[in-house]
Amino acid sequence: MKQFITLIVSILSLIAIAAPAANAQHGEKSVGLRAGYTTRNNTASAGLYFSYRFTEHFRIAPKIDYAFRHNKTDAFSFNFDTEYPIALNTVNTVNFYPIAGLNYSTYSTHTSVADSDESDDASVRESHFGLNLGAGVEYFATPTLRLSFESKCQLVKKYTGGWFTISIGYRF
Secondary structure, eight states, rough: HHHHHHHHHHHHHHHHHHHHOOHHHHHHHHEEEEEEETTTTTTTEEEEEEEEEEEEEEEEEEEEEEEEEEETTEEEEEEEEOOOOEEETTTTSSEEEEEEEEEEEEEEEEEEESSSSSSEEEEEEEEEEEEEEEEEEESSSSSSEEEEEEEEEEEETTTTTEEEEEEEEEEE
């Protein structure tokens, strides 16, 4: 898993370095890191995101998040969100954006199995599709630096919960 995450980060870094900076308009892309908190099992989360703006007020934003193990449960969340940025000032440095999207989550519940000499970790994995609903605020500190805060509800069978994240990204 570490190799997969390292590969994804490397590819996204190369894309970010090779691409020129752009204004908030058609074709704008951003890539970055996310960190936050999930209410599902009261734990920290971390992830990656990419966004592509098709028009001034519509972009797609695939995201992957990992909820760290707490209360014997951890999760991977794969999101395909749509966002609708609305400028809050005349120079487009602050935007509000509603979020709606699809989600695929896989939750693992861990238990210990005691052998005569060792203790092993056994887990049960459940995967479900769901919906995302929420909103976010972004701030462009520089023409290429994007900072944002998101709050959304993941509506997933048996695993509905809130996700609150901050992110930093490169806009190009």
